[in-house]
Amino acid sequence: MKISVVGAGGNVGSTVALSIAQRDFAKEVVSVDLEIKKDDKTFNPAKGRALDEWQTAPIHLFDTYVHGTTDYADTKDSDICVITAGVPRRPGMSRDDLLGTNANIVKTVTEKLVEHSPDTIIVVVSNPLDVMTYVAYKASGLPAEKVVGMAGILDTARYRAFLATELNVSPKDIQALILGGHGDTMVPLPRYTTVAGIPVTQLISKEKLDAIIERTKMGGGELVGLMGTSAWYAPGAASAQMVEAIALDQNRIFPCAAWLTGQYGLKDLYVGVPVKLGKGGVKEVIEIELNADEKALLDSSAEHVRSSFVDLGRLMTF
Numbered sequence: 001m002k003i004s005v006v007g008a009g010g011n012v013g014s015t016v017a018l019s020i021a022q023r024d025f026a027k028e029v030v031s032v033d034l035e036i037k038k039d040d041k042t043f044n045p046a047k048g049r050a051l052d053e054w055q056t057a058p059i060h061l062f063d064t065y066v067h068g069t070t071d072y073a074d075t076k077d078s079d080i081c082v083i084t085a086g087v088p089r090r091p092g093m094s095r096d097d098l099l100g101t102n103a104n105i106v107k108t109v110t111e112k113l114v115e116h117s118p119d120t121i122i123v124v125v126s127n128p129l130d131v132m133t134y135v136a137y138k139a140s141g142l143p144a145e146k147v148v149g150m151a152g153i154l155d156t157a158r159y160r161a162f163l164a165t166e167l168n169v170s171p172k173d174i175q176a177l178i179l180g181g182h183g184d185t186m187v188p189l190p191r192y193t194t195v196a197g198i199p200v201t202q203l204i205s206k207e208k209l210d211a212i213i214e215r216t217k218m219g220g221g222e223l224v225g226l227m228g229t230s231a232w233y234a235p236g237a238a239s240a241q242m243v244e245a246i247a248l249d250q251n252r253i254f255p256c257a258a259w260l261t262g263q264y265g266l267k268d269l270y271v272g273v274p275v276k277l278g279k280g281g282v283k284e285v286i287e288i289e290l291n292a293d294e295k296a297l298l299d300s301s302a303e304h305v306r307s308s309f310v311d312l313g314r315l316m317t318f
Contacts, residue, residue: 001026002030003026003030003079003243004030005082006084006085006109008031008033008045008049008050008084009033012231012235013084014053016084017066020244021066022060022240023064024061024062025247028064030078031049031053032046032075033068034070044070050067075113079120082122082125083113083124083132084126085105086098086126086132099131103316104316110136110140113140114142120146121246122147123149123150127182127230130270130271133149133257133270134270145259149270150235150239151181151256151272152254152256153241154234154235155186155216156255157238159212163176163200166208175193175194176194177193177288179272180272181302188216241254242256242277245277246277251283252278253274255272257271264302266298269305269309271301273285
């Protein structure tokens with residue numbers, strides 16, 4: 001099993017690469033990124049970080065070989081490719097502000113990857129997530145089930161972490177779903193949130209739950225405000241979990257950005273929904289029952305995503 005991670009000279013990509021290696025299901029992780037020049041010197045972040053990660057293998061006890069490169073030819077015959085490349089989010093910047101720059105980056109990266117691995121599966125992490133997944137889908141020419149975006153796993157992880165802190169329980173026992181776009185219009189679903197099978201609404205007041213939901217929606221922005229850049233530990237771990245589910249054909253049910261063809265009354269866009277992940281990518285889009293309020297929130301979030309698709313159409317053609 002060969003996994004390639006593009007953008008691995010940065011925080012998110014390098015965390016994806018190391019998280020995959022630590023899970024020890026792959027034979028090889030190829031970390032790809034550009035060289036950078038600074039003070040008349042040339043540096044190779046992907047090679048450097050990959051070497052540092054590989055040197056943790058005797059400590060973390062994994063066999064997955066991690067190595068860095070600037071040459072996409074080294075990604076040849078990758079089973080799965082993870083795209084984290086792009087400009088990171090900065091204070092005061094929305095995900096949509098990243099649209100034009102990152103769309104061109106993701107398009108170029110995708111074309112290079114598919115040139116060397118025409119049967120690969122692509123997991124997109126670059127922001128704005130939903131529309132970048134669409135860019136990769138169009139640029140790759142792959143079937144929609146082989147191009148999927150990392151969104152809901154990260155969003156639910158934040159939601160579950162906040163709940164675990166408030167309730168003073170193990171995050172292992174919390175299950176949750178978040179639908180919609182990866183951003184401020186995401187749709188957490190309290191009705192589908194449980195703690196060891198107990199509905200969360202029985203354990204926490206509506207006021208506190210609503211506050212946690214709002215914090216979850218702004219979770220990315222909170223971290224940008226604290227660090228001056230986007231998060232990387234949780235996004236990296238979420239991406240690795242997706243890659244593992246696909247590589248090992250685990251049939252895990254995760255909220256991911258998937259291409260919809262009528263499910264939930266939505267069509268021709270990528271948006272976060274529950275999917276079954278396994279061999280070949282997205283095996284199934286799972287439709288859950290939504291009440292009128294939940295459906296209205298999902299429709300509103302989907303329209304926000306669709307507006308980004310319209311903006312993308314003004315910037316590039318496929």
